[in-house]
Amino acid sequence: MPVGSVRRRLALYAAVGSTARAANAGLPAAIILGVLSVGGTAAKASLMVAAVTAVAGIVGPLVGVAMDRAVHPRRGYVLATLVLAVCAALLAIGVGSWPLGVLLLIAGAAGIFHPMLTGAWSAQLRRIVPDIAPARAYAVDVGTYNIGDIIGPAVVGIAYVYDAQTPGAASLGIVVVLYLVAALVLPFVPIPRRDVDASAEGPQPLLHAIRELNIFWHSVSLRRSTIISTLGFIGIAGVVIAAPLIGQDLAGDPGIGALLLTAMAAGALAGSAVVARRPIRRRGPGTTVVLSTLTLGLCMTALAAVPSMPIAFVVVAVLGFLQAPQLTAVMQVRDRESPEQVRSLVFVAAASLKTGAFAVGAVLAATLVDLGWRPLLLAGALVEVAAVIMGLLLAGRRAPA
Numbered sequence: 001m002p003v004g005s006v007r008r009r010l011a012l013y014a015a016v017g018s019t020a021r022a023a024n025a026g027l028p029a030a031i032i033l034g035v036l037s038v039g040g041t042a043a044k045a046s047l048m049v050a051a052v053t054a055v056a057g058i059v060g061p062l063v064g065v066a067m068d069r070a071v072h073p074r075r076g077y078v079l080a081t082l083v084l085a086v087c088a089a090l091l092a093i094g095v096g097s098w099p100l101g102v103l104l105l106i107a108g109a110a111g112i113f114h115p116m117l118t119g120a121w122s123a124q125l126r127r128i129v130p131d132i133a134p135a136r137a138y139a140v141d142v143g144t145y146n147i148g149d150i151i152g153p154a155v156v157g158i159a160y161v162y163d164a165q166t167p168g169a170a171s172l173g174i175v176v177v178l179y180l181v182a183a184l185v186l187p188f189v190p191i192p193r194r195d196v197d198a199s200a201e202g203p204q205p206l207l208h209a210i211r212e213l214n215i216f217w218h219s220v221s222l223r224r225s226t227i228i229s230t231l232g233f234i235g236i237a238g239v240v241i242a243a244p245l246i247g248q249d250l251a252g253d254p255g256i257g258a259l260l261l262t263a264m265a266a267g268a269l270a271g272s273a274v275v276a277r278r279p280i281r282r283r284g285p286g287t288t289v290v291l292s293t294l295t296l297g298l299c300m301t302a303l304a305a306v307p308s309m310p311i312a313f314v315v316v317a318v319l320g321f322l323q324a325p326q327l328t329a330v331m332q333v334r335d336r337e338s339p340e341q342v343r344s345l346v347f348v349a350a351a352s353l354k355t356g357a358f359a360v361g362a363v364l365a366a367t368l369v370d371l372g373w374r375p376l377l378l379a380g381a382l383v384e385v386a387a388v389i390m391g392l393l394l395a396g397r398r399a400p401a
Contacts, residue, residue, distance in 0.1 A: 010129045010137075012189045014144050016182050020081060020117040021148025023178035025265070026156040027052065027088060027110070029258045030175050031095075032244050033160045034168030036254055038096035046241055046366035051104045053237075053359035055111030060352020063115045064123070064345035073124065074191045078183055080116035083109070085179035092172035117182070119351025122331065123344035127192055138331040139276035142324055146272050149265030149320075152178065153243075157258035167255070222337040224391050225289045225330045230353040231387035232293050232326075235300060237361025238380035239264070239319070242373040249373065250309045260316045267317035271324025285329035290388055292326035297384030304377035 028049045035045035067073055087110035094103060122141050129137060155178075156171045163170035240261065247257020299319035306312040330350075338346040361383075368376050 006129055006131055009190055010132065010140060012185065013125060013128050014140060014147075016077075016185050016189055017117075017121055017141065017144030018147040018151070019178055019185065020121070020182035021145050022151035022155075023081075023084065023088075023148075023175050023182065024114060024117055024152070025145075025149045025261070026152030026171075026175045026178065027084075028240055029153045029244070029261060030088070030156045030168075030171040031091065031107070032241070033156065033171045033254060033258060034091065034095040036244065037160070037166075037168030037171075040095075042241070042245065042369045043366040044100065046362045046369065047100075048103055048107045049241070050359045050362040050366070051107035052111040052114060053355045053362060055108040056114040057111075057352045057354075057356025057359055059112050060115040060119065060355060061345060061349040063120055064348030064352075067116075067120045067123065067344040067348070069194075071194050073194065074186060074189065077116055077121065077191075078186050080113040081179045081183035081186065083113045084117075085176045085183070088172050088175040088179065092169040092176070095168055095172070115348050115352055115355065118355070119348035120344055122351075123347040124191055126335070126343070128190060134335045135328075135332060136276055138335065139272055139328050141331065142328045143269060143272040143276070145327065146265050146269035146320070146324065150262050150269060153258050153261035153265070157255045157262070160255035160258065161253065219337045221286045221333050223394070224286055225333045226350050226353065227394055228289050228293050228387050228391035229326065229330045230350075230357045231390055232296065232384050233354040233357040234361035234364070235297070235380035235383035235387070237358045238365050238368075238376050238383075239300065239303070239316075240358075241362060241365040241369065242376050242380075243316075245369070245373040245376075246306075246312055247309070250306075250312065256309065260312060263313045264316040264320035264323075267320030267322075268324045268327075269320075271321040272328065275325050275328045285332040288325050288329040289333075290391070292322050292329070293384055293388050295322045296326070297381040300377050300381035300384065304374045304381070 031048050031052075032042070032045040035048065036042070067076060070076055087106050090106050091103065094106070122138075125137055125141055126134070132140075152175075155174045159170040159174045160167040243260040244254035244257040246260060248254045251257065296319060299315060299322060303312060303315045303319065306315055334347055334350055335343075361380075364379075365376055368379060
């Protein structure tokens with residue numbers, strides 16, 4: 001494939017990934033700010049965020065199976081972005097007046113399509129640009145997460161700060177726009193049509209694909225990286241929930257706190273750039289997952305002790321920088337260990353486990369948030385250490401691959 005064509009394909013992939021993931025990253029912050037703007041509690045906001053992530057974690061593997069079998073996968077991605085835009089618009093309209101049960105149902109509906117733009121989209125990368133080395137390709141993919149994590153919370157926070165009349169609705173409205181932009185770019189992404197023979201139809205392939213999930217048990221490196229990154233995401237949820245509270249406490253404005261997530265993503269983008277130029281080779285991706293997760297715990301401990309917003313911005317930027325090698329390494333392990341016929345299933349199943357872990361973290365944060373954001377972050381730091389211990393114990397003694 002000509003270099004120019006490869007770059008164009010990768011650019012289009014990254015454009016959709018960055019925009020859609022900006023919307024995904026902005027949605028939790030927009031929900032939290034939307035609830036707080038109408039006098040709601042942080043606990044209520046945490047439950048709504050958990051509704052999105054819990055459903056995403058449950059249906060994720062089914063989404064993976066569907067995308068592995070889809071003849072025209074692009075149509076599924078367009079549908080996902082449009083449905084998510086509608087859900088965000090409904091939340092913007094009803095956050096201040098509709099019953100909590102209705103809002104939770106809408107958030108759960110968004111969760112059904114959420115995995116389409118995370119693991120399921122990452123699984124298409126090697127089909128769109130097969131001629132790029134996996135380490136560099138997934139460094140670019142991690143970069144789209146990071147760019148999305150920068151753009152999403154930033155524009156959500158800015159909308160909240162500068163719209164004095166309806167700041168919560170404005171924040172969610174920005175998320176709607178981001179999803180619609182992704183939907184407009186998707187038709188230009190050259191996703192190959194999948195050839196499906198007659199034997200791939202009917203219920204048997206679905207059951208076979210689900211049985212393929214035993215690869216998570218048979219592959220030591222995949223099992224280890226999945227356990228550590230999944231459990232570690234419980235702690236990351238604490239950082240997301242704590243960010244607006246840090247802003248409220250140290251700067252008098254939860255919208256400023258939401259910008260902490262942008263600083264964290266900016267650090268992650270810098271980390272991705274380093275990994276793209278110097279791919280993970282020497283220690284191996286498995287060891288990288290272990291070491292980066294432990295350093296994330298140290299950063300959360302430091303964040304719990306910050307006395308001012310400027311220092312908080314520096315700490316979260318370092319935290320983000322250290323997240324980049326972890327996520328890149330996890331994706332390298334998935335790519336190496338996944339059979340082609342169930343690649344989307346493996347990617348989405350692993351991503352769904354992390355999403356489900358985030359939901360657990362959001363629910364736990366709702367129970368701890370009354371204690372304050374500092375204890376919440378210290379609890380998150382302990383979770384990171386526990387994730388490494390559990391990963392090493394449950395994955396066997398063989399050295400990380």
